[in-house]
Amino acid sequence: MKRRNFLASASALAGVLVSVQTANAVQMPANLNTPEVDRIETAIKGSFGAGFSLVSAKRSNGSNGGVTATIEHNENYMEVASIDLVEWEILRATEM
Numbered sequence: 001m002k003r004r005n006f007l008a009s010a011s012a013l014a015g016v017l018v019s020v021q022t023a024n025a026v027q028m029p030a031n032l033n034t035p036e037v038d039r040i041e042t043a044i045k046g047s048f049g050a051g052f053s054l055v056s057a058k059r060s061n062g063s064n065g066g067v068t069a070t071i072e073h074n075e076n077y078m079e080v081a082s083i084d085l086v087e088w089e090i091l092r093a094t095e096m
Contacts, residue, residue, distance in 0.1 A: 054071055
């Protein structure tokens with residue numbers, strides 16, 4: 001493999017990896033701070049299992065309201081809601 005081809009391949013791979021990492025980042029609105037996000041993620045993992053990851057979350061009705069979150073497991077996405085972060089309701093599920 002020529003050096004020029006190797007560099008082009010390495011650059012393309014780096015671009016793909018950065019895109020994947022950016023796509024996997026948790027997207028949170030400004031009204032949720034880091035400790036809240038950590039509590040939500042811990043509650044989801046405790047309720048659904050450690051294999052689930054938090055994709056996005058938002059407060060439903062202000063600071064005292066419940067939480068609506070999108071979670072992912074093996075490319076299956078679910079939108080879930082909870083008032084107390086203990087009991088969760090599945091609102092919608094989609095497969096990718």
